[in-house]
Amino acid sequence: MGKRFGYYAILLIGLAVVLSALGSMVLLLLNIPYQFASWWLTFGVTMLLFFLIVVIARYIILLWLGYLHHLESRIEEDDPHDLFEPPVTIIVPAYNEGAVIDSAIKSLLALDYPAYEVLVVDDGSSDDTYARASALEGRYGDVVLRVVSKSNNGKASALNTGISLARHPFVLCMDGDSRLSRDTLKAALRHFRDPNVGAVAGNVKVVNRRNMWTRLQALEYIEGLNMARRAQAFARTVNIIPGPIGIFRRDVLQQLGGYEIDTYAEDADLTLKILTAGWQIKYEERAIAYTEAPEGLLDLLKQRYRWTRGILQALGKRKAWLLAPKGGAGVWISLNTMFFEAIIWPTVNVLGNLAFAIGTLIAGIPHYVLYWWMMLTILDVAAALYAVAMEEEDLGLVPYAVLYRMFFIITVDVAKMFASIEELFKVRMTWGKLERAGRL
């Protein structure tokens, strides 16, 4: 109770600081002299003001909707006498996970849920993954562990095999190298009481917080990805069910043909398939998958490059849905939000900051850079505080918000920009598994 009260206090302080920073930014904008020597300088400053307005609007929308979702999820918490706990199959695609498969399976067998099965699909591993997993095969109380093997054809193929072999009406698809929190199933399955809900997106957290890059990613997952997903959940426009944790009605997946292999982001592609088929997608922050983030810069860039091109490929398959609200406003907003976050926002962020830096120098008002940077940093730190408090996460991540704006986001956004350009020109892609350190 005391800990939770403390987090709520931080939440309110964070919100107050965010609003103060936003107010200060508006005041700064009003005080900038708006008379410049040439038309192009005026045009540049106008673009910068537009950028600032977009930054402020984005923050306000995400924080406010996220907070409303937080309140909504507290109200919706289950009545302990009226639980909805249907049987579920957990599908674990495993490729060369021999070093960690034992511990992964044992952690899945210890979830807090009445009856479920764990189905390990060995995707043609060249190591001893299959031998180790099948040695554990059997029944453990009300939990059943099954292991199957198939020829190597990638994660999507392994998940599809699992979906076709699942014995229960609900399936949880995850990564072979992720772990689930104990109450994941209880928290997620309750949403399927609503017959219109086709899938539930879970909450992904970085587990290997060992160096600057992974701590920055841990903060990014909490402040960036989860805050956005929480806001989308309140607006009923969740547009990505993350690969490490997605829970589905099995018959929906079977009707839609499961995962496809023609994009680099099979999770984004499947999400759009579900949305455009008319199903609702919920977000459950208590259904947590702990996953390993790339530990080096180049692997991080590789991951973001694939995500960006994969999302663009998934959107490209549904151009008609992107341009016109065919399936209702919610679907249209979901697709366009995805497009905005994948291309528009990274481009605006890099070019906007660059234009601001150069513009202030040319216009002879470099001292505004300091104000600008300080306010953006205060805003980021406050937003980080707010998001970290909301998830009752490690407060030690908050100081990384300073590096987050200055270095991390710019580095990632530059990679996203290049990935978008390469996707536009259909540059050939290569396929490969991300290097994992095996920390789980």
Place this chain on the structure above:
Amino acid sequence: MDLNNVLSTIIIVAFVVTVVLAVGSYMLYKLRERRRPRQTFDPAKENIFFERFYPKPAPSEHHQPL
């Protein structure tokens, strides 16, 4: 030069250097990928929804079989 201008200059330089390093890192990543053996993306590959699998009939001995 007052403190304000010094700090502003540091921020601008840090930002521009970050952008340059980000572009450099991206080039480095592309170079690394080019050196690795290629497994080219093939969108024409057929959908593999229902695929053959090879169940293992022999469960372990130390607990109850299915």
